[in-house]
Amino acid sequence: MIARTIQLTYEHRVFFTRAVFDPGNPVLRDLIAEGRQDGSGAVKILMVIDQGLAESDPLLVERIARYADAHAEVLQLVEAPLLIPGGEDCKNDWALVERIWERIHAGGICRHSYVIAVGGGALLDLTGFAAATAHRGIRHIRIPTTTLSQGDGGVGVKNGVNYFGKKNWIGTFAIPHAVVNDLDFLRLLPPAQRRAGIIEAIKVALIRDRSLFEAMEAMAGRLANLEEQALETVIRRSAELHMNHIAQGGDPFELGSARPLDFGHWSAHKLEQISGFQVGHGDAVAVGMAVDLIYARRRGLLPPEDEQRALGLIRAVGFNLYAPELALRQNGELIIVRGLEEFREHLGGELTITLVTGIGRAIEVHEMDTDVLPLVLDEMAVRFGTGTAQAAGGVPARVA
Ligand SMILES: NC(=O)c1ccc[n+]([C@@H]2O[C@H](COP(=O)([O-])OP(=O)(O)OC[C@H]3O[C@@H](n4cnc5c(N)ncnc54)[C@H](O)[C@@H]3O)[C@@H](O)[C@H]2O)c1
Ligand SMILES: [Zn+2]
Incomplete structure (x- = not known):
């Protein structure tokens, strides 16, 4: 050799x-x-x-x-x-x-x-x-x-x-x-697209940076109104955290199986695809993060109060937590769940999904319980689906 x-x-x-x-x-x-x-x-x-x-x-x-x-x-x-x-x-x-x-x-x-x-x-x-x-x-x-x-x-x-x-x-x-x-x-930018970047900042805050999350809670009203200075602050910090991950995370070219910056993305990518790309990336990530946050809570990995707090901030800055495409089935099977296998395939190797275990903390899991996922989607339809979204959001007082 x-x-x-x-x-x-x-x-x-x-x-x-x-x-x-x-x-x-x-x-x-x-x-x-x-x-x-x-x-x-x-x-x-x-x-x-x-x-x-x-x-x-x-x-x-x-x-x-x-x-x-x-x-x-x-x-x-x-x-x-x-x-x-x-x-x-x-x-x-x-x-x-x-x-x-x-x-x-x-x-x-x-x-x-x-x-x-x-x-x-x-x-x-x-x-x-x-x-x-x-x-x-x-x-x-x-x-x-x-x-x-x-x-x-x-x-x-x-x-x-x-x-x-x-x-x-x-x-x-x-x-x-x-x-x-x-x-x-x-x-x-039109408002929906100005808003889209906020969701990736919440994503990286949830997995990496509790203080950014708290700063975003404190300016949730200004972010919801798309105020320029609030947006700029969040974009800068989000860019910095993404770059830190690439430069210091030890795997810039994603040779391993983990992809923490893709938290919430396995279902988001599938949702974009099922909708014929009518659901934009930012809106899809908001829903995708809700899927994984509720899943983590149901599996006992994420305390309910942190789940409510995370979902509360996503809604407070103006995102929906549900898309009707989540309920679509083919041959009795929920189409969105296929996103898991496609996500694994794209990366190769073992399935690796990032789940949040607390504000600013995350772990990696190599299995998603496909018996629990339909329950998550049902829960989302009830809590956030048409007509019922207002009933059960759990927006915490500090960001409401
Ligand atoms: N390479 C990566 O690491 C990476 C990571 C995340 C997302 N992405 C990709 O990024 C894409 C989404 O990008 P996006 O959210 O920037 O949206 P986009 O590129 O889809 O653009 C959305 C729309 O905004 C218009 N536009 C762009 N700038 C504008 C401006 N300043 N004013 C008015 N209109 C403007 C565009 O013409 C387009 O119609 C997806 O394809 C996603 O997969 C890539
Ligand atoms: Zn993204």
């Missing part, structure tokens, strides 16, 4: 800024200049932009052009920004991967160039995948523009698209050159 250890060190960086494309803002220019070799000319850039974002921000493309002009000695756009429809649909359309590859090819984008993606988590996942696979990996800068992607999806090291009707079935792990969170973009 010949064995060698390959050691690599990566810097994973998330910048927080405003007006990233204002010519006076140096963040992006400096990041691109880092990759420039001495004496070489401007670095080639392919910009990929979320069309939904561009529609909400009609001057965006023009601002980017002016930014590029102002910093022409450092960066050169190989063509006008490529606009791609954002949202989950873009991850369901393989032709879009090829469209980005084509532009990379036509523009002569190489490993010393950059592909910069500006948009929601879906557009970032798609573009990140195209960039990671062209020439075996082109430098990539992400500029997430939703609360969810700024605090969670966009600050991670994964990319991917959906295939065989399954989420993220194709993808890679690729640490971006940098992530730039421009908080100004969040102002353009």
